[in-house]
Amino acid sequence: MRRVMKFLHTMGAIGLMGAMASLVVMLSVTPPPAVLSGYALMRSAMAAVATWVFLPSLALMLVAGLLAIALNRAFHNAGWAWVKLATGILMFEYGFVGVQGPMQREAERSAQALAGRVDPATLAESLGAERGTLWVLLAIATANVVLGIWRPRILIRVR
Numbered sequence: 674m675r676r677v678m679k680f681l682h683t684m685g686a687i688g689l690m691g692a693m694a695s696l697v698v699m700l701s702v703t704p705p706p707a708v709l710s711g712y713a714l715m716r717s718a719m720a721a722v723a724t725w726v727f728l729p730s731l732a733l734m735l736v737a738g739l740l741a742i743a744l745n746r747a748f749h750n751a752g753w754a755w756v757k758l759a760t761g762i763l764m765f766e767y768g769f770v771g772v773q774g775p776m777q778r779e780a781e782r783s784a785q786a787l788a789g790r791v792d793p794a795t796l797a798e799s800l801g802a803e804r805g806t807l808w809v810l811l812a813i814a815t816a817n818v819v820l821g822i823w824r825p826r827i828l829i830r831v832r
Contacts, residue, residue: 674744675741675744675745678737678738678740678741678744678745679737679741681733681736681737682733682734682737682738682741684730684733685730685731685732685733685734685735685737686730686734686814686817686818687730688726688727688729688730688733688734689727689730689731689734689764689814690811690814690815691726691730692722692723692726692727692730693727693772693807693810693811693814694811695722695726696719696722696723696727696772696776696803696807697804697807697808697811699715699718699719699722700719700800700803700804700807701804702715703715703716703719703797703800705797706783706786706793706794706796706797707793709783709786709787709793710787712783712793712796712797713780713783713784713786713787716776716779716780716783717780717783717784719776719779719780720776720777720779720780723772723773723776723777724773724777727768727772727773728768728773731764731765731768732765734761735761735762735764735765738757738758738761739758739761742754742758751824751827752825752826752827753820753821753824753825753826753827755827756820756827757817757820757821760813760816760817761817763813764810764813764814764817767806767809767810768810771802771803771806771807771810772803772806772807772810775799775802775803776803778799779796779797779799782795782796783796
């Protein structure tokens with residue numbers, strides 16, 4: 674069972690980091706809202722990646738990690754495992770707030786702008802924030818990989 678959890682956790686991490694890297698690239702090549710059809714198409718593609726790759730990978734990674742900690746007694750007292758747990762929960766929260774939500778909203782708004790219901794001048798306000806959030810989450814994910822590979826001795830004292 675440990676190997677299955679490790680495999681699922683690793684596959685989730687691969688999908689998550691791949692989705693984030695893809696989203697960073699897509700954000701960098703997104704046309705300006707003045708090219709509305711291209712902008713709307715790109716934002717729709719980003720929302721699809723966020724919904725169908727990023728979010729399931731994030732959920733798989735977190736659930737498999739939680740189960741791995743629960744099933745393996747050696748992880749109960751391992752400080753690195755608890756740090757990974759904390760940062761994993763943080764990534765899940767910011768995945769919803771900083772990636773999934775804004776990408777879905779902007780895809781909907783750009784589709785509405787294409788239909789003439791929203792002013793295109795109000796689009797692309799969150800591009801910088803989304804890019805920044807993705808880079809921070811990529812850094813946290815990389816730190817989690819480092820923790821999982823090298824497993825540094827981190828002492829946690831319980832009183």
